[in-house]
Amino acid sequence: MINEQIRDREVRLIGEDGQVVGIMSSKEALKIAKEAELDLVKIAPQAKPPVCKIVDYGKYRYEMARKEKEAKKKQKTMEIKEVRFSPNIDTNDLNTKINMARKFISHGDKVKVTLRFRGRELAHVEQTKGILDEFAEQLSDIAVVDKPAKFEGRSMIMFLTQKR
Secondary structure (H helix, E strand, O other): EEEEHHHOOOEEEEOOOEEEEEEEEEHHHHHHHOOOEEEEEEEEEEOOEEEEEOOOOOHHHHHHHHHHHHHHHHHOOOOOOEEEEOOOOOOHHHHHHHHHHHHHHHHOOEEEEEEEOHHHHHHHHHHHHHHHHHHHHHHOOOOEEEEEEEOOOOOEEEOOOOOO
């Protein structure tokens, strides 16, 4: 909120130099801002009384946008990479998948491990849970199980994340 949009009875005013001027009516604060040929901007509406500052609004908006952009740059996005295989996977193929997952985790991504069942493979679900346990065990030095193995439809899914 700026200038006439501020409808509070009294506000805590901060001058253009950053010094606290004091608590006064919003009309008085607006008059001081107009004399300085600047804008009265409400910067903390939830405070009691609300905090207003005398600034150049265009410059203030530009600074806020720039700070927001900087914060987005520093933010790390975590992707979810998926590793899929079937219950009758051979040990060498499993080791290849483990190495892929190791590479994903070392880059800071989450890994979704999917064990897909087709046809009659669904009859032997109990015997194949060990594959996912072995997968997690092989990666236990760099990863932890975020979500344990859970059956969803025709596949068993487990999530791994990097150790902190």
